[in-house]
Amino acid sequence: MHPILFVLALAGVLIANPMIWKYRKNKYFNGEEFQGLRAQIAAVVAEHNEVVNYVAEIRGQGAFELGASSTGQYAHLANFENTSNWNYQRDRNVAEYAPHVHNASLQVVRNASMDPIKYLMKYFEIKANQETLVDAQRVAEDISRLEEAVANVQRREAEIVRMIDPPAFILQRYADEFWSLVGVRLSPITVPYPKYKFQYVSAGGNSGQTVNIDLNTPTLDALSETLVQKIRWAKSAAGQRALMTARLRGWIKDRDRHTCQNPACGVSVTVEPNLLLEVDHIVPVSKGGLSEPDNLQTLCWRCNRTKGARMPA
Template identity: 50%
Template sequence: MQILIVIVIIVVLLAFLLSLWPFILGFIGIYIIHRIIRNIRKNRYFNSEEFIQHTSKIEATVIEYNEISEYINNIPKNNQFIPTNNAKDHSHLVTFENTSNHKYVRDRNEKSINTGNIYSTSLQVVRKASEEPIKYLCKYFDIKATQNNLDQLQEIGNDISRMENTIENLQLRQKEIEDNLNPPKFILKHYHKELMSKIGVNIPPIELKYAQYIFEYVSAGGNSSQKSVIDFNGPTIEATSEYIVEKIKYKNSAKGQRALMTRSLRTVIKERDDYTCQMCTAAVKDQNLLLLEIDHIIPVSKGGMSTLDNLQTLCWKCNRTKSNKIL
């Protein structure tokens, strides 16, 4: 009896699907025709006089975009500390996550073996790390209060800042190119990659990834686990530098100033220099998307410090040319 019922159900379903078959074929046909028409419109647009004229007008913008695109590949991908005061104010820099598996049937949580960026520890330490991330980051990941570590943190912070600044600049330039070109919406939606290729824009495959430092607790039975994750981004690096400076009492010394390059200080220098390159005099008021960077007149590697009189604003081309030389 049950088998008969199943057979009847199957027959009914097949009959239903067969009745829908003309509609399915019709839908597929409409979709294919739509794609063909859209492709014809695309080819017509790319071959149009309008597109050729717009491409010619933005040629200089595209060339500069590609130069910066190439430049970003030369910025060091230096995002991780290599080991050689109010910490709770930095609790917003950490993500605390309860990853317990309640009523979970085996295949338990497994404790990670301590690696460079994962520290397996007690539940108390995991929770304290979520409250005082900078203090525990330095303590358990061997970021000691030394001048070498301060210099390394400054170098990492500078590289991350340059990378973030350059990626943002490329995104703004790409938007400006698209706005000036003003293609039909369906081109931007369905043929964006082909559009960029047609006008000669080389979009770099760059993804900014921050190193993560993880405090992890896993219970003996494996049923409970919690972790605190610290993203080693710009704010974390600045907070870590300030913490170390305080710890070794360098804040009021010349050496300590070397490590205190911050985002706010970069902004102060650009404002002081009127957002103008101090070598070639290129200015944001003339080039709204000019990529500016902060340079140490006497490089850090040669004893230079992050003080107002040793910092200047340079465009990316002049900064690349100067490198770590003293001019």
């Protein structure tokens, strides 16, 4: 064998050898550089883990359901069987029955793709009344808070990786051990967007079309604005909370220079680039507060969690 080919083959064997990778991993984790960096970022890791716990609180306490379709609600009481003796391929499209699935005509499915809010309200029993508006806003607020908190955790984890800057093979092969040794508690939580589906399946099952609608922040903002227009209760508590859109939240944070407005705190993204900020009603909506700029303030997640629905002192 040619010497160069021999060297390349030997290198390939060594690289593929798990003992080599384990040796390199142990050398890195036990090295002074890694141990020193781990000690330096202990406070950053502790802050990250607190936010992870906060994410779990939002997920556990939040409401993430709104509306349901009545089609097929009793389908579980019957057994379906295809007794035809020909062309079994026609079963490849089968209707699905679930609270968030509406089986409809092809025209309804196509219309839903053009006007999702209208058809979502019509076929998933989302009625234009104050109770629905309250429910929609509760879901919108919980999803918005969870979206921002999950994104914040992800930014913090990226920052920790940047600060330690481990060799690529560590994250590729030993990511779990890396995070464990650093002390980071990874969050498995994602945003549980309510998902709604309009579904058409032809009689023979040969064709089918679906329209999927996720109740994410833009969709919920549009739904809330539509509800307010329909019920015309902009002066009610529900109507005022409905005016809280992602656009308004962003404007309030910009106005407050992304700084916590609690005088006893005052932390800002200038000091903590990965700071999790939330928009709070100074006088809570439940106590008559309005979603107007003068009644809205930016708080860090700690101060907002502590304040809750209490009136200002």
